[in-house]
Amino acid sequence: xxxxxxxxxxxxxxxxxxxxxxxxxxxxxxxxxxxxxxxxxxxxxxxxxxxxxxxxxxxxxxxxxxxxxxxxxxxxxxxxxxxxxxxxxxxxxxxxxxxxxxxxxxxxxxxxxxxxxxxxxxxxxxxxxxxxxxxx
Amino acid sequence: xxxxxxxxxxxxxxxxxxxxxxxxxxxxxxxxxxxxxxxxxxxxxxxxxxxxxxxxxxxxxxxxxxxxxxxxxxxxxxxxxxxxxxxxxxxxxxxxxxxxxxxxxxxxxxxxxxxxxxxxxxxxxxxxxxxxxxxx
Numbered sequence: 229x230x231x232x233x234x235x236x237x238x239x240x241x242x243x244x245x246x247x248x249x250x251x252x253x254x255x256x257x258x259x260x261x262x263x264x265x266x267x268x269x270x271x272x273x274x275x276x277x278x279x280x281x282x283x284x285x286x287x288x289x290x291x292x293x294x295x296x297x298x299x300x301x302x303x304x305x306x307x308x309x310x311x312x313x314x315x316x317x318x319x320x321x322x323x324x325x326x327x328x329x330x331x332x333x334x335x336x337x338x339x340x341x342x343x344x345x346x347x348x349x350x351x352x353x354x355x356x357x358x359x360x361x362x363x364x
Numbered sequence: 365x366x367x368x369x370x371x372x373x374x375x376x377x378x379x380x381x382x383x384x385x386x387x388x389x390x391x392x393x394x395x396x397x398x399x400x401x402x403x404x405x406x407x408x409x410x411x412x413x414x415x416x417x418x419x420x421x422x423x424x425x426x427x428x429x430x431x432x433x434x435x436x437x438x439x440x441x442x443x444x445x446x447x448x449x450x451x452x453x454x455x456x457x458x459x460x461x462x463x464x465x466x467x468x469x470x471x472x473x474x475x476x477x478x479x480x481x482x483x484x485x486x487x488x489x490x491x492x493x494x495x496x497x498x499x500x
Contacts, residue, residue: 248496
């Protein structure tokens with residue numbers, strides 16, 4: 229056990245990739261990348277980050293907790309908006325440095341702070357060699 | 365224009381979130397997070413990163429280029445494996461610091477370096493208060 233968080237330290241490559249022990253690899257900033265999708269539709273809702281405490285609280289409570297990089301604080305998603313995310317399934321990638329949360333969103337079903345369901349509401353389009361954004 | 369890459373510098377919050385100008389926000393490490401899904405099934409395939417050059421090459425070629433953090437080099441996904449990712453749609457999130465690529469994978473259709481289709485082949489499961497991983 230690391231003294232800073234409740235997860236065991238990552239082991240050798242084979243254990244990391246083919247093992248069944250959860251040993252998340254937090255970056256130099258103490259964070260792991262999280263991809264959150266809607267468990268019903270599969271739509272990508274948001275990309276965010278967790279520190280070890282947020283990850284542990286997500287496992288413990290079954291609701292998504294993140295680390296807000298802009299506010300530098302632990303963030304229980306939906307605590308003020310009502311848009312609580314209940315975790316239906318959580319996956320980790322091959323080298324255990326990215327998480328995938330499939331969630332059900334409470335409240336009005338929104339996720340993005342702009343009021344939209346998903347943060348990914350614009351696509352990159354190229355016209356005459358120049359890339360711009362278009363709302364979808 | 366920034367002198368280091370071909371994208372305009374990010375503007376004010378309103379432009380960033382509600383504008384149609386592509387102004388990606390690369391982190392202090394020069395990278396932006398990329399979520400890649402299968403354009404047919406919607407399955408999450410991988411989470412990776414791009415620097416400005418990789419992003420520009422992806423736009424220019426219509427194939428996914430990443431920045432390999434482990435090898436510290438530009439990475440044309442599939443150049444050696446044949447698992448080229450053709451971009452069907454590319455989206456950016458509200459604050460323009462994360463990308464979503466919907467791709468068609470060539471070759472054997474794989475994506476993960478372990479040989480699997482997706483990097484997310486294990487789920488986090490909790491038993492008697494202890495979290496572990498289970499293959500899906």
